[in-house]
Structure formats: C-alpha cells, structure tokens
Amino acid sequence: MTDFQLLIMMPMLVGVVIFVIPDSMKIIKGLIALIVTAVTLYLSIIVFRLPSGAEAGLYSLQSIFLPVIDKFMMLKVDGLSRLIVLFIGLFGFLYAIYSISYLDRSQTSKGSVKAKIPPYYYSYYLITLGASFGVALADNLLLFVALWGLLGLTLYKLIKGHDDESSATGKKTLILIGASDSILIMGIGLIYISARTFNMSEISLFTNTKIANIAFLSLLIASFTKAGAFPFHTWIPDYAKDAPASTSAFLPASLDKLLGIYFLARICTGLFHLTQWATLLLLIIGSVTIIAAVMMALIQHNYKKLLGYHSISQVGYMITGLALGTPLGIAAGLFHLVNNAIYKGGLFLTSGSVEKRTGKEELGELGGLSKFMPLTFIAALVFALSISGIPPFNGFYSKWMIYTGIIQFGTGTGIANKLWMVWLTLALIGSALTLASFVKLISGIYLGRRNEQLGEVKEVSFLMWFPQSVLAVLCVLFGIFAYNWVIPGLIGFTHVGNANTFPGLWPAQAVSILILVSIIVGFIIYWVGTLKTRRVSDSFIGGEKLQEELSYSSLEFYKTIGTFKLFGFFYEKAKRKWFDIYHLGKEFVLGLNSMLSWCHTGILSTYLMWMILGIAAMLVILIV
C-alpha cells in the first residue's frame, strides 16, 4: 500500500473493524485509536514534506479491486492540501490522547459527561479521520463529495441523543449538513456542465454566466455550512453544547473548520475567478458572521455554547481574509484558520476538563478554579488571550495580517475595496467583543470566588492536560515565530511584516523578549517593594461583611448592552430563532403541512367538492 492508501484507508478500515469490540473495552479501543492516529500523524508529516509543484502534486489513490475507477481517485498535493493534512494528523493524534482519559469512567467524573459519550465513539472517530484526509487530498470532485458526505454522517453519529434537547440537536445537525451536501452535489453537477471535468486542478470558471454563478453559490453554501458561517451556522452552538467536549474539539472546532475553509480557499483561488460582486458578497458574509456570532456569544451562560458561537465568529475572519484575494489576505486567512483550529480545539478541551471535574455546564455555577486546576487554567488563559488577539500570541498575528491585508486591499478600485473601512471596523470591533466575552468566560470559570457547592475539584490526569498544553505551547510559538518560520514554512508566504514592501510592521520576537525583560523588572520592583512582607486578608467591600448575595456574578456583565433598544431588538429576535435557518425552514415545511392537512379533512363531501371544482376547471381550460 502506498502512503496515501494508508493515510486514508487505514483509519477507516480500522474504524470499521473495531465495531466488533464491545464498548465496555473502551481502553483497548482507545489504545488502538491512539496507535492508528500516531501512524497517520507520521504519514501526514511525510505528505507535508512531499514536493508540491503544480505538476508533481498529482497522485492516484489506486483502487485495489476496480482499476476502472482509477481516474475518479485522483489525489493532489499542493501547498494548501498538505497544510490541511498536517493539521488533521496533529489534531487527530492529540484528541485521541485526550479521549482515552475523557471517556474513562473509572476517572472521577461528575454529572453529565458520562451520558454524552456516544456508542462506537472510536470507530466513528477513526472513520472521520480517514475521510477528512481524503477530503483534503481529493482532486476529483466525486471522490471529494463522497467523503464529504461521509463526514456529515459521522458528525451525526458522534453526538448521542441522551435527552430531548440533544436528540433535537443531532437531528438539526444532520438535516442542515445533509441539505448543504445535496446543494453541493447540485453545484458539482453544474460545474460538470460548464467545465466538462470533475478534476479540481482542471477547473477554472468565471462567475459571469448564470450556471457558473449558481454553481459558485452552491459550493459556497456547502463550505459555509461545514465551517459555520452566517446564516448556515446554527447547528454549531447546539452541537457544542450537547456533544462530548472531545467531539466538539475534533469536529466543529478543528476538522470541520479546516475542511470547510479549505474548500472555500479552493473555490476562491482555484475553481472560480471572483468578480468584484462575489468579493463584496463574501466580505459582507464574513463581517456579519464576525459581529452576529460574537454578539450572541456575549450573552451566553453555558460556556460550551459560548465557545460554539465563537467558533462561528472566527470563521468570519477567515472568510474576510480569503475574500480579499490578495496574497497577503489569503495567507492571513489560512494562518488564521490554523491558529483558530489550535486555540478553539484547546478551548473545547479545557472546557471538557472543567466539565469532567465539576459536572457543571453553566458559568454561574463555577468560579475560582484556577487554584485547583492550575494547568488547565494556564492553558485556557493562553487560548483565551490568543482568540482575543492579545499580542504576542498567534491569534493576534493572524488578525493583524488580516487587518493589514484589508488596508492594503483598500488601495484597489473595486466596490468592495472602496468600503475597506467598513470591513476593518467590523473586524476590529469583533475582536474587542471577543475579548469581552472571554473575560466573562475566564472570570466565570477560573477567577473570582469558588462556588462552595462544587466540592473537591482536582486537576485532570496527564492524558488530558498534555494535549491542552501542547496546543497552548503552539499558540505561543506560532505567535512569536510566525514571521521567520511558521508562515514561510507552513503557508509558503514570505513577505509579511517585511520592512519595505508591506504596510505594517510587528516585531514579534523582539517584543516577546521584552515581555521576559518586563517580568524580570516586575520581580525586581516587587523585590524592592514589600511583597515579601505581605498580609493575607479577606476582601474589603466598603466595610460590609461579605455575604453570598453580595457576590457579583460575571453573568451580569453585559446585561447593560441588552438595554439598548437596537441590541435588545436583535437579542429578542434571536431568542425567538428568527436568524436560525433551520428553524425558519422547519416553520415553512410545517406551514405547508398544515395547508395540506387543511385540504385533507377526511370528510367525503369536501373531497367530492374538490373533484367537481377540478372537473369544472378542466372543462373551462379545455373549452377556452
């Protein structure tokens, strides 16, 4: 077998084989999954190091049984797909480590985690992994869509309907993803009509004919639903809330983002040439996604749902970056994609750790955990700072690249170019709002006073904090060494932050050293000062004695924002699911149903009347 066959087929085959092992032997399944993911990580590194020229990149996933279909099995390795493959491999391995301990019942776990673990978790996990590699590598659209559809199915199987709410979430996910998949198939059909080929490397369409436009929009819908962009995002917050944390980290936070945005990048940079109207459309969707999702995140009380909304909001940045279409913008979008997968996956892992140890899902029931789960706290803080774009972490670097890209884009002549200040403002404000909602998350879970009802809380086991720490270290390294190593090495783009050719300048390494310097200076000042002779005392609250009802919950933080009429209006509508395309679709279908049931009364005389009316109508038509 070649490396490619191993990479794609082996996880899927092993996944199918371990269906026979009963779920009570989870540890064995976990170890098998760990070995398989370790091998695929190794293989994905090999694939990453393959030469990736335009011609050299084509390989065939030779079928063993049916040589006839070989031409449908073409794979392509270029700069984009090898990046995605590398990170799928990395995340697959890290989350497999995490899953072993997360799924383990003998570890002390409280509350709802146990109920959320779906049956045959590892089988679907491995099938997902193999299919994802396939999607990222496939050059043939038919192979691509087959594996893409499989991912929708495993996504559904990785959430367990343990109560009414989670069953509804599973159904919603399946229907939304399934609908977008069928739209994708239609789009691919239209592409075949225009381009007469299924190979992505041979397709290059202009969005100036009707068919090409519809195909473009269909593919866009598929990628947006997978990645979660407005208005096709609504499955993500619910899924993040009801699925096990390892699944949320694996699919909606990492793999679905990687693949959805990968497909978007293919659409924007290869399959289609964007007109200025298409660029405008993408930028509008990107900006609306950023703001709408982050505004919803601000008012959430369930921390996993909050993270779900953020994983939508971040997609807006990637879409904005890719939509710019400039080399800087595309590099920025892809770098943000990688960074987002790292810190968002990490955030879901830390939230899973908290859930495992406390059994609570609401911010209001937690607090003061930083003392008891220090490693998880530090990791979560790093992720939160990265996603909020605090320098010098990786999230700042990619956001800064996007902003710089927007300003550079603003010197162009198109309609979207002229509106650069709108995109820049919305992206920057979105970043401030992200910071605000992560202040709420961090303070609600880790800072402040500990909720006495929590009982004993311990740090999670090595298998759970190790993947979190790896991701946190990556956040720091990617931020500091972005310019010299990470961006040229991963994305193959070298000019960013160049003193002469690019508008912005951000000396990340120098600043990082200065941070170390300032910590040393800080300790010197503390040493000179009186920190040695400190006294510990309870909080001063104006002379009052502290009572439970006096504590100010972080949930109340942003209540004031809802009191503004405009925001209050949108929040109220959002609560009634006006922006949920699934809900709207459901209402529409059920509305049609009620019209039909109005006709089908079961009363014979009514039917007879319909028949007579029909005959009369036919007669009129025939005579006239």
Next chain:
Amino acid sequence: MGIEIFYFLIFPGLLFSGIIGGLISWADRKITARVQFRKGPPILQPLYDFVKLLAKETIIPLRGSVTTFILAPVFALFGAVISAVFILLPVLGIETGFAGDIIVIIYLLNIPSFTYIIGALASGNPLAAVGASREMKLILSYEMPFLLVLISIIIKSGMTIRLSEIVAYQAANGAFIGSLSGIIGFIAIMMCIQAKMGLVPFDMAEGEGEICDGIIIEFSGSILAFFKLTKYIMFFALPALVAGLFFGGLSLSGINILWSVLKVLAVVLLITLVRNTNPRVRIEQAMKFFWIWMNLFAVISIVLALMGL
C-alpha cells in the same frame, strides 16, 4: 537585541516615559489644584507617591487567584511601556525597526486596561468585579470611535498605517489639526483618551464614591505602585500619540523641544480641564455617548477626509 532593551528600559521606554509621565501627572494635579484654589503638590510628589507605595504593606486577597492577581500589574506596566515605545519612537522621528504600526498600537494600548480587569477579577472582590465589568464595557464603547478616527487619519495620510510615515506626511503637508476633518477627529479622540485614562467623566470603573475605587480596590503596596507607574506612562504616551496624529509629531532638537513640550501640555491641559469641570456619568450614559455621538463625529471626520477637507 541590546538596542531594543535600551529602548524599552531607558529611552523612550520605562525610565524616560516614567519620569516625563510623572511630571505630567504633577502638572495635572497642580492645574487641578489651581482650578480649585488650592496650592497643589510639590514637583516631586509623583515620585514620593511611588516610593511610598513600595514601602507600604501589601495585602493579598484571601479568596482569590493570588498568582494572577500579582502578575496582572506587571503585564499592565509592560503594556504601557511597550505602547510608549511604539508611539514615541516614530513620533520623535527616530528611525528604528519600530515604525509604529497603528493597528499594533491600538492593541497594545488595550493591554493595561485588560490586565487590570483580569487582576480585579482575580481578587474575588464583588466591588472589583463591578468595576471590571464597567471597564470592559467602556473599552467596548471607546474602541470604535478611536478606530474610526484612526481610519480618517489613514485616509488623510494616503493609506499608510505607519505612525512614522503619518508624521512625515504632516511635516510635508501641514498638521492634520489644521483641517476640518482633523478638528472633528481631534474632538472624538480626546474623549476616547479621557476614557482610556479612566478620568472623570469616564471614571466609573473606579468610582471612589460608590464602589470604593472599584477595579483597584484590592491593590495595595507594591501592586498599587505598579498601577501608579502605569498611569504615569499612559499619561505621557496617549498625549504623545495625539501629538503625532494631529500636531505633526514631536522633536528633541533645539528650539523644537519647546514646541514639543507645548504640544503635549496643550493636550494634557485639555484633559485636565475636562476632568475638572464634569461630573461622573453612568456607564450606560457613557456607552450611549460614545456609540452615538462620538461615532457620529468620527464618521463625519472620515467623510470629510474622503472629500479631502
């Protein structure tokens, strides 16, 4: 690497901006005292304050996250000093690797406020949490007009986001304060700076009368000394930024020193007068003020800048 550390610690970083910031803080207090018909403090008072606080007892909250609480002020000081470096080097016209990317400056200027929020929340004090919540909402309020004014500056200076080039552009074409859009943008950014400094009328995060200094209620001794030092540095960095954006930058050669001092003092005087003649507003009033009025000002400034006024 040595030169960056020099910039950071000596000039124009920690030492230089700390001293100048202390002097500005003294000027602010002196003017305030004169407005209120008092004598005012001696010129070394900021230094006395700082040294005195280092010698005072430090009280650590019993039920909080101690490490986070102690480290937050260190990062706040870092944020203030690094933004001072990024602002002052280009504004003073010193050619270095720090060209003063405006977007970077926006982010760096938020670090002090943000770390105080984290520090306040780590203390576990409910009044500090009220203050932190207000501070965060204040950031959300002034961030947008601040950015919009900077956009109008970017448009006026021919789509450059480097502070050094913005200063150079003004040297060639006249300071931006001389144009209509410049004046309107200046008004908006002054209000943003008032809020960034946490001064009256936007000091609701501290609100000593109602929430006992809110966000800094638990800071004491050396930790409070950091807070003071950070405030001094911000009191220099922000007026210097305004001088760079609207008055054509500062200079340290010959007679220009006098002009530079006057430019900074003019901005400080405005800040001080506003803070002495206004009462504190409530947080939602401040939000409304920034979201509606200051954004409107900033947008008008952008439109005028696009028209070339």
